[in-house]
Amino acid sequence: MSEQIQEAEPDVWMQHMRRGKFEEAWKKSDADLKARAGQPCWHLPRHFQYIWDGSSLVGKRVLVRCYHGLGDTVQFIRYMPLLKEIAAKVIVWAQAPLIPLLKTVSGIDQLLPLHDGTPEVDYDADIEIMELPHYFRTTLATLPAQVPYLHAEPLVLTSDNSRLKVGLVWKAGDWDESRSIPFSSLTPLAELPSLQFYMLQANAPEAGWNGKFGEFPGNFSLYDYARVVKDLDLLITVDSMPAHLAGAMGIPVWTLLRTEADWRWMDDRDDSPWYPTMHLFRQTQSGNWDKVISRVAEELSKLSRDKD
Known part of the structure; x- marks a missing residue:
């Protein structure tokens, strides 16, 4: 689900997603994954980088890189319980301001604050968080939509409940x-x-x-x-x-x-x-x-x- 792919051919991948034809979008993503095999991307801005190489994450220590915006991380962090079901360990490298809130998400074994360097952790495989719907071949029928998956105690602004x-x-x-x-x-x-x-x-x-x-x-x-x-x-x-x-x-x-x-x-x-x-x-x-x-x-x- 790399933005580089989305922006290069928006009339294919995006149209499928807009119409709810996720299965067709993943076929396009499969083709892109195959076409870019072996091509480096580290010279690109992080939100344009493709991370997942198409390999299985089953039984592996998986590093989830959060290279897009805060809202993107919040939206796709919902996949952590699904990932935990198949992975040996789930490590999330996320934007520092989100860390306290992400501690309330189930399925995460380790949280690390994102920075400009390399992650200080051992892992077997990695994936960008917005690539997880592709990995799980998400459809409208299988989309993990149960809420809430983020939790916080309310900070009461007023005791007046009349309005x-x-x-x-x-x-x-x-x-x-x-x-x-x-x-x-x-x-x-x-x-x-x-x-x-x-x-x-x-x-x-x-x-x-x-x-x-x-x-x-x-x-x-x-x-x-x-x-x-x-x-x-x-x-x-x-x-x-x-x-x-x-x-x-x-x-x-x-x-x-x-x-x-x-x-x-x-x-x-x-x-x-x-x-x-x-x-x-x-x-x-x-x-x-x-x-x-x-x-x-x-x-x-x-x-x-x-x-x-």
Whole structure:
């Protein structure tokens, strides 16, 4: 599932994944695996590197390299129990901020913080975490979708339970600004009753929050951020790490997607097979977030009426 392969021929692999034809996508991945056999990739940026060589992981000490984003690690760490069923040992080399949270995942024997060097551990085989669905030949029927698989005790922001606690995240990573929403587009939500909004956007004031509605509880470590999310009734977020975090913890999450959404959200559906508690709100016109927020406001109104 290397990004190098995805970007080189998006009309083949990605189209299969978007349509839920995972078996066909793996056939394409098989062909790519065979074609690149013996070709070095260490000169490439890590998120372009292919790690798994196609060999069996059964009975081996397996090093799982987490070379993509935080959200990618959160999404695919779900495979650790499956991997543990066949491997002698499961070692996860993951982003340091995630380590405390990943300690709650079953199936991991050893966690190591990712760095720019080589891992200080003995292993027999390695695989990049996003290659695991290919290894297990995942289909929509076999996808490991049970949640929660990440766990944290809630960090209570308020003892007032008379209003629904709703988190908001509107800005994605700088590498893809098209996923982000201007904070001004969220202002229609301020008029809704029986809701307490929390700005869970990192550095919310610098990210456009005007202070006119909602509260900014501050910045947190990733583990404490997970604890805050655990206390919510709902998280509303763009396509970014918090969406995966809420989904992995079994928290209701509404994910707001641009027209050309990432392959993992598939096409023509408002749910996600990866996250049972997730609902997808998609742009119908490229760049137009107003219609998306209008639909969100309508659904939130229903929730607030139910709360009353």
